[in-house]
Amino acid sequence: MVDVAAFLDLFRATAVALVGTATLAGLVSVLSSATYRGVTTRAAPDGVVPLVALGTVTGYLTGSLLVTGRLVEGVPPDHHYSAGFLLGTVLCAGSVAVACDRLGDRLACQITGRPPLTGDGDATDALRSARLAVVCAFPESIESLTGYRAVDAETRESIADTTVRLPHGLSTQERRDRLERYLERADGVDVATVELAADGTISRVAVGARATGLGSVLPPETVAVAIRTERPPAGGRGDAVECWSTDDQPQLVATGTLHSTIGSVATVLLDPDRVGDLSQHDSYRLVTGPDAPADGHALAGTLRTVDETVVAWTVDDALAGEFVGWLPGRVLVIAREDEGLAMPAASETLQPGDRLWMLATPDALGTVDHAGEHTGTASPADDDRTAEREPSEVEA
Amino acid sequence: MALPYETLIGVSYGLLVGFLPAVSVGLLALVLVVGADRRVSPVAGLLAIPPALLLALGAGILELAAGLEHAVRTGLVGLVAGLLGVFAASQGVRVGTELPQDRACPLVRGPSLAPAAVDAVDAAGQVTIRPTGLRTFDGYPPLAPSLRTALEDGTWRFPADLQLAELEGRLARTLRTKFDLPRVDVDVDARGRATITAAPPATDLSGPLPDGTRAVPITGLVPAGVESGDEVTIGTSGGAVTGTVLAATSRGSGGPSDDESTLTVAVETPAAGSLLESTVHSICVRPDGTNPALEAVSLLEQAGSPVRLVNDVNGETLEPTSVIGYRMGDRWTFPHSSDADDWIGDAAETVDEVFVADTPGGVTP
Numbered sequence: 001m002v003d004v005a006a007f008l009d010l011f012r013a014t015a016v017a018l019v020g021t022a023t024l025a026g027l028v029s030v031l032s033s034a035t036y037r038g039v040t041t042r043a044a045p046d047g048v049v050p051l052v053a054l055g056t057v058t059g060y061l062t063g064s065l066l067v068t069g070r071l072v073e074g075v076p077p078d079h080h081y082s083a084g085f086l087l088g089t090v091l092c093a094g095s096v097a098v099a100c101d102r103l104g105d106r107l108a109c110q111i112t113g114r115p116p117l118t119g120d121g122d123a124t125d126a127l128r129s130a131r132l133a134v135v136c137a138f139p140e141s142i143e144s145l146t147g148y149r150a151v152d153a154e155t156r157e158s159i160a161d162t163t164v165r166l167p168h169g170l171s172t173q174e175r176r177d178r179l180e181r182y183l184e185r186a187d188g189v190d191v192a193t194v195e196l197a198a199d200g201t202i203s204r205v206a207v208g209a210r211a212t213g214l215g216s217v218l219p220p221e222t223v224a225v226a227i228r229t230e231r232p233p234a235g236g237r238g239d240a241v242e243c244w245s246t247d248d249q250p251q252l253v254a255t256g257t258l259h260s261t262i263g264s265v266a267t268v269l270l271d272p273d274r275v276g277d278l279s280q281h282d283s284y285r286l287v288t289g290p291d292a293p294a295d296g297h298a299l300a301g302t303l304r305t306v307d308e309t310v311v312a313w314t315v316d317d318a319l320a321g322e323f324v325g326w327l328p329g330r331v332l333v334i335a336r337e338d339e340g341l342a343m344p345a346a347s348e349t350l351q352p353g354d355r356l357w358m359l360a361t362p363d364a365l366g367t368v369d370h371a372g373e374h375t376g377t378a379s380p381a382d383d384d385r386t387a388e389r390e391p392s393e394v395e396a
Numbered sequence: 397m398a399l400p401y402e403t404l405i406g407v408s409y410g411l412l413v414g415f416l417p418a419v420s421v422g423l424l425a426l427v428l429v430v431g432a433d434r435r436v437s438p439v440a441g442l443l444a445i446p447p448a449l450l451l452a453l454g455a456g457i458l459e460l461a462a463g464l465e466h467a468v469r470t471g472l473v474g475l476v477a478g479l480l481g482v483f484a485a486s487q488g489v490r491v492g493t494e495l496p497q498d499r500a501c502p503l504v505r506g507p508s509l510a511p512a513a514v515d516a517v518d519a520a521g522q523v524t525i526r527p528t529g530l531r532t533f534d535g536y537p538p539l540a541p542s543l544r545t546a547l548e549d550g551t552w553r554f555p556a557d558l559q560l561a562e563l564e565g566r567l568a569r570t571l572r573t574k575f576d577l578p579r580v581d582v583d584v585d586a587r588g589r590a591t592i593t594a595a596p597p598a599t600d601l602s603g604p605l606p607d608g609t610r611a612v613p614i615t616g617l618v619p620a621g622v623e624s625g626d627e628v629t630i631g632t633s634g635g636a637v638t639g640t641v642l643a644a645t646s647r648g649s650g651g652p653s654d655d656e657s658t659l660t661v662a663v664e665t666p667a668a669g670s671l672l673e674s675t676v677h678s679i680c681v682r683p684d685g686t687n688p689a690l691e692a693v694s695l696l697e698q699a700g701s702p703v704r705l706v707n708d709v710n711g712e713t714l715e716p717t718s719v720i721g722y723r724m725g726d727r728w729t730f731p732h733s734s735d736a737d738d739w740i741g742d743a744a745e746t747v748d749e750v751f752v753a754d755t756p757g758g759v760t761p
Binding site for chain 2: 039041042045047048051052054058059062069078080082084086087090113115117118121122123126129130131132133135136149165168178182186187197199212214216217220222223225226259262264267275276278279281295297298299306309310325329330332333335340341343344345359
């Protein structure tokens with residue numbers, strides 16, 4: 001005969017245990033998923049929160065089993081009732097944990113005011129990674145990049161001491177790329193390099209600009225003039241041309257290089273002394289000369305598109321005696337006592353007073369501490385102002 | 397005992413003792429990711445099996461003395477604990493990567509764009525911000541119609557994985573520098589629409605004049621490509637005048653004929669008066685002296701080694717030491733003088749273009 005009272009007691013104990021453990025699991029789930037959302041701004045991955053909640057519940061049950069030797073009073077552990085009780089507990093607590101995971105997540109979203117982002121796709125991933133951001137602060141002084149024209153002090157000051165927020169999950173390389181691209185979008189900055197310290201903060205920033213305007217593509221000791229031509233000249237950039245007058249007795253007025261043509265107006269590069277012979281009120285005929293075109297302007301144009309750049313250095317006592325091959329770049333030409341040495345060999349020795357033109361990347365140039373002039377200084381006055389500012393900061 | 401009963405005991409007690417070791421293994425994987433930047437493979441989750449078996453032994457379910465009788469339940473306890481451990485290890489690694497880890501840089505949590513803005517995000521990960529409202533600050537004059545139209549019709553692209561505050565700051569900076577506005581305030585809502593409050597620019601000129609100079613408009617034939625900042629020499633009936641270009645209008649929009657355009661040039665004050673009174677013979681642009689590449693090229697030409705661009709590499713034999721740089725596909729390589737000999741070889745077949753300058757005594761075809 002079944003003892004009804006004992007059975008009812010057993011049933012009540014089991015029910016209380018089930019409800020109690022399920023409630024415990026639910027509570028732990030809500031707290032865990034809300035904290036996860038609050039700390040990382042993302043929803044907890046599926047299954048993590050139920051795992052933690054069930055771990056808590058089974059931890060308590062294991063503890064009580066080890067201490068008292070029983071799961072349910074009056075039932076030995078090696079019995080189908082205990083096993084069934086365990087399965088039922090895990091099932092109930094597990095379902096409650098899953099439901100409370102979602103509940104906790106929604107609560108946290110409501111409290112922080114950021115709606116959950118559901119869905120896959122790169123765009124949604126991008127939005128998700130935006131919410132937790134790192135604040136990157138630029139250093140107090142921005143340096144100028146060697147081998148490029150200097151950016152004016154105003155722009156550099158407007159960058160210094162500002163901050164940028166970038167997504168937290170970027171690798172060091174990605175973070176550096178993003179910072180460099182951010183700087184290059186600023187007005188007046190064409191090239192930027194950023195160095196990050198080991199802990200991810202910005203340690204050094206250098207910016208430079210590429211020269212624009214017609215004056216920056218003119219070879220030394222030439223000037224550019226626009227003249228009217230009676231018919232559009234044949235020939236392209238870099239061709240040697242002769243300018244003939246178009247009166248009754250055509251005369252050769254000047255020779256130069258053709259730069260560009262728009263309609264019947266041609267831009268020609270000439271010796272500065274010959275400019276006085278041409279007038280913009282007269283019209284001329286341009287005859288393309290027989291000389292083969294030189295491709296130096298093509299090299300200059302290509303160099304504007306790559307990292308490498310040409311710098312002009314004067315050899316001082318520190319560099320005198322070094323081999324050309326030791327320098328960080330390729331030396332194109334050395335001007336030594338009014339003579340030009342083209343494409344010197346790597347074993348050529350530098351003499352004091354030489355002036356050399358070297359092709360190198362800004363990174364390589366930074367490795368040699370050359371105190372001589374670096375190109376691209378906007379004006380001497382600009383550098384003086386920058387030099388004066390640093391000491392006066394301390395006084396003010 | 398019968399297999400169904402053993403299975404029941406094994407699975408249920410596996411669930412009992414398996415979760416704690418699995419959670420511990422997961423925590424360990426997390427700590428390794430955060431502390432040592434090492435990602436363990438999920439197989440490491442099998443480490444949860446020994447502790448689980450020990451717990452089961454302690455609970456009295458498994459007995460060493462029973463030997464093979466408890467084989468089934470032992471195996472099942474181990475299986476359940478192992479599965480839970482593997483799952484916990486993989487999730488531990490994932491949680492570790494999502495936790496905020498930067499110790500040096502401060503972290504900021506802020507709102508991002510809403511899912512409704514996903515349509516405005518293109519394949520390159522950039523979002524297009526469009527203006528919805530344009531306002532002016534109190535106490536400032538109203539915006540010029542051209543500026544107003546430019547702001548209302550403008551669209552700006554920024555990376556989509558930025559917070560709203562960062563998008564607002566970047567857009568404000570872009571507007572301030574592009575339109576020269578003294579004061580700009582931007583509000584971007586979650587859908588990617590911007591409300592701009594702007595104050596109009598104070599002056600028209602691109603910058604203040606240097607002391608002792610005046611801005612003079614010059615009309616005439618202007619060389620192509622002149623921009624503000626270029627140095628010019630104006631040849632007039634009263635002599636040559638030098639100055640710096642402040643602004644250049646495009647052809648056809650100024651001057652008596654289509655070919656002429658107008659330059660605004662900053663010249664020294666004494667010369668400005670005579671410039672306005674004399675006729676202009678020529679406008680020529682001087683080099684600004686900041687192009688060492690062109691200096692080097694012209695020096696090479698004077699030294700007898702002009703720079704040449706060679707397209708058909710196979711048809712010529714080239715001295716390795718005369719090569720300045722070569723292009724393969726899209727990439728340009730400029731070899732160092734000490735490894736000038738290395739490039740020739742298999743690479744010579746695939747090179748598209750080469751810049752050479754003949755070395756003294758080198759072979760020229």
